[in-house]
Amino acid sequence: MFKTVEWRGDAVRLIEQGKLPMDEEYTEFTTYEQVASAIKRMVVRGAPAIGVTAAMGAALAAKNIETSNRDAFFREFETALKTLESTRPTAVNLFWAIQRMRDCAMENSDLPLESLKDKLVAEAVAVYEEDLVINKTMGENGASLLDDGDTVLTHCNAGALATAGGYGTALGVIKAAHLEGKKISVFADETRPWLQGARLTAWELMKEGIPVTLISDNMAGHCMKTGKITKIVVGADRIAANGDTANKIGTYTLAVLAKRHNIPFYVTAPLSTIDFELESGDLIPIEERDTAEVTHIMGVHQIAPDGVGVFNPAFDVTPNDLISGVITERGVAYPPLPQSMKKLKDSG
Amino acid sequence: MFKTVEWRGDAVRLIEQGKLPMDEEYTEFTTYEQVASAIKRMVVRGAPAIGVTAAMGAALAAKNIETSNRDAFFREFETALKTLESTRPTAVNLFWAIQRMRDCAMENSDLPLESLKDKLVAEAVAVYEEDLVINKTMGENGASLLDDGDTVLTHCNAGALATAGGYGTALGVIKAAHLEGKKISVFADETRPWLQGARLTAWELMKEGIPVTLISDNMAGHCMKTGKITKIVVGADRIAANGDTANKIGTYTLAVLAKRHNIPFYVTAPLSTIDFELESGDLIPIEERDTAEVTHIMGVHQIAPDGVGVFNPAFDVTPNDLISGVITERGVAYPPLPQSMKKLKDSG
Numbered sequence: 001m002f003k004t005v006e007w008r009g010d011a012v013r014l015i016e017q018g019k020l021p022m023d024e025e026y027t028e029f030t031t032y033e034q035v036a037s038a039i040k041r042m043v044v045r046g047a048p049a050i051g052v053t054a055a056m057g058a059a060l061a062a063k064n065i066e067t068s069n070r071d072a073f074f075r076e077f078e079t080a081l082k083t084l085e086s087t088r089p090t091a092v093n094l095f096w097a098i099q100r101m102r103d104c105a106m107e108n109s110d111l112p113l114e115s116l117k118d119k120l121v122a123e124a125v126a127v128y129e130e131d132l133v134i135n136k137t138m139g140e141n142g143a144s145l146l147d148d149g150d151t152v153l154t155h156c157n158a159g160a161l162a163t164a165g166g167y168g169t170a171l172g173v174i175k176a177a178h179l180e181g182k183k184i185s186v187f188a189d190e191t192r193p194w195l196q197g198a199r200l201t202a203w204e205l206m207k208e209g210i211p212v213t214l215i216s217d218n219m220a221g222h223c224m225k226t227g228k229i230t231k232i233v234v235g236a237d238r239i240a241a242n243g244d245t246a247n248k249i250g251t252y253t254l255a256v257l258a259k260r261h262n263i264p265f266y267v268t269a270p271l272s273t274i275d276f277e278l279e280s281g282d283l284i285p286i287e288e289r290d291t292a293e294v295t296h297i298m299g300v301h302q303i304a305p306d307g308v309g310v311f312n313p314a315f316d317v318t319p320n321d322l323i324s325g326v327i328t329e330r331g332v333a334y335p336p337l338p339q340s341m342k343k344l345k346d347s348g
Numbered sequence: 349m350f351k352t353v354e355w356r357g358d359a360v361r362l363i364e365q366g367k368l369p370m371d372e373e374y375t376e377f378t379t380y381e382q383v384a385s386a387i388k389r390m391v392v393r394g395a396p397a398i399g400v401t402a403a404m405g406a407a408l409a410a411k412n413i414e415t416s417n418r419d420a421f422f423r424e425f426e427t428a429l430k431t432l433e434s435t436r437p438t439a440v441n442l443f444w445a446i447q448r449m450r451d452c453a454m455e456n457s458d459l460p461l462e463s464l465k466d467k468l469v470a471e472a473v474a475v476y477e478e479d480l481v482i483n484k485t486m487g488e489n490g491a492s493l494l495d496d497g498d499t500v501l502t503h504c505n506a507g508a509l510a511t512a513g514g515y516g517t518a519l520g521v522i523k524a525a526h527l528e529g530k531k532i533s534v535f536a537d538e539t540r541p542w543l544q545g546a547r548l549t550a551w552e553l554m555k556e557g558i559p560v561t562l563i564s565d566n567m568a569g570h571c572m573k574t575g576k577i578t579k580i581v582v583g584a585d586r587i588a589a590n591g592d593t594a595n596k597i598g599t600y601t602l603a604v605l606a607k608r609h610n611i612p613f614y615v616t617a618p619l620s621t622i623d624f625e626l627e628s629g630d631l632i633p634i635e636e637r638d639t640a641e642v643t644h645i646m647g648v649h650q651i652a653p654d655g656v657g658v659f660n661p662a663f664d665v666t667p668n669d670l671i672s673g674v675i676t677e678r679g680v681a682y683p684p685l686p687q688s689m690k691k692l693k694d695s696g
Contacts, residue, residue, distance in 0.1 A: 195651050199651060215659050219664075249564070250566025256608050309561040311567065316573070
């Protein structure tokens with residue numbers, strides 16, 4: 001089985017997601033600058049996977065700092081954290097993971113520097129291992145929402161490739177239902193411009209032996225209208241305190257279509273994806289990415305005239321009233337989401 | 349300026365739409381079998397352009413029949429018509445144009461065969477020339493629906509490349525408003541899988557000097573939600589008598605989104621696109637095309653795992669209650685569409 005992200009002692013090893021499914025290649029990144037660049041270039045993507053990778057990047061930064069001067073160490077470490085934080089603006093897990101590394105450094109600031117570095121490495125590995133467990137629990141919590149015979153539409157990739165590995169968020173729910181013996185089939189939106197659905201979700205589900213049908217994003221409405229879809233399950237990059245959910249561009253459209261067709265629409269995300277500081281989805285910063293993602297397929301195959309204007313938002317926000325439930329590692333939050341999500345948080 | 353389709357006396361010349369915008373190439377087709385294959389392979393596409401090309405293919409068939417036996421001529425001619433009719437199932441202009449050629453042959457069945465052939469060539473050229481005039485009139489009829497400052501979202505290509513040439517249907521409305529001096533800008537859905545928006549609409553509008561912003565299909569919802577779109581204008585492949593409209597896959601989704609955001613949604617099509625024989629949109633046959641269109645970009649660049657399941661419907665049906673108006677060469681039909689469209693038909 002592939003490994004999305006792995007701590008190698010002196011490096012972070014990532015599967016090259018831009019090359020899947022044609023090539024299954026791994027690259028080791030040995031400096032935090034390389035890790036930051038890998039996140040920015042989407043060698044790794046998916047909110048939880050970005051969080052785990054950033055934590056490992058921070059651990060790598062700490063290990064590589066050569067000074068024995070404590071103040072200089074903390075200055076250099078903070079520079080590294082800031083660099084990692086600046087890679088992508090929308091997914092909140094990035095900021096959550098980096099803050100966790102910052103807190104760990106603060107809490108252990110009295111230790112000898114070598115011990116502190118060990119603590120930071122252990123913390124990054126803990127972020128990784130917790131993500132694996134959380135995914136498993138989320139999957140089990142969500143599986144009961146899927147029925148034998150369901151055809152589930154999903155968008156982008158919210159699988160093992162979007163998390164520390166193994167299970168995934170939205171795909172974790174599907175995998176758990178599949179493992180329970182329910183007959184589940186999946187429709188996967190190809191998810192332009194980066195084609196996470198065509199390249200990653202289809203590949204991952206085929207490896208699991210779960211039947212998958214690939215469609216272009218613009219076919220989802222027709223599929224719902226003609227009765228082909230019974231449930232929708234997606235991941236999330238950031239959920240505001242009121243339940244408004246930022247996720248891969250196109251998610252909002254699916255939610256609007258689901259409402260029209262009375263199809264349940266579920267979001268699956270760990271509690272670390274919920275930004276309880278943020279009142280509503282309007283406040284979530286939406287990353288705009290390079291125009292070449294739209295004009296060239298995977299940076300290679302040109303499909304639009306030279307010089308055409310392009311708008312390329314990477315995410316959109318689905319308002320809470322279109323969401324049937326948020327599946328987390330502490331259970332499913334049902335509307336009204338502001339109250340039910342808060343209750344899950346406080347139950348920890 | 350480019351020419352979409354042209355009668356060359358002994359051939360039909362088509363611009364190779366699969367090669368645009370990177371290459372502007374023309375091919376001459378000298379037999380009706382070649383023309384039928386070109387329609388099937390989407391060398392030419394767009395409901396009105398398919399109609400014109402098929403009429404020319406029928407004229408070519410008549411010219412190439414060598415027998416002097418009248419019965420044999422009509423048998424061979426009918427075989428050609430049937431072949432041309434079997435190329436694509438959804439766009440009704442194909443059947444309308446072929447029926448017109450069949451009627452022309454019947455009405456002139458007493459003429460010497462050489463004169464009959466001349467009549468059929470003249471009829472095909474008339475179909476072409478009428479389309480040019482109709483587009484111009486449609487554009488003028490629709491232009492009054494667009495206001496100075498509008499940003500119009502369009503889907504697929506309903507321009508000069510989708511018709512005999514020159515003006516187009518949906519893009520004809522935009523061009524006419526632009527020529528009237530209104531400041532109009534356009535958002536173009538790229539329109540997977542065949543990318544008519546990215547490859548054809550963007551190219552055509554840039555040639556006209558009309559500002560165009562290219563987006564992936566799944567970005568349309570976000571653009572509407574954030575106030576970037578003020579009107580939607582699309583073409584049609586077949587409109588049922590009740591106003592339900594088959595158009596390029598993804599159109600239905602735009603209409604659902606438009607409804608949520610109170611954005612006017614207009615369909616532009618000549619009366620030949622309205623199938624008054626068909627009660628409702630459920631009865632329109634929806635073509636499913638080759639899976640490779642989804643798994644490979646333009647038949648070349650693979651983006652999905654080998655062997656993945658694919659669903660590739662080329663069209664969807666937008667119910668009449670989501671349509672703000674149908675712009676035709678005899679004026680704009682407003683809801684209730686069954687009555688208003690019939691009135692336009694009877695006014696001829």
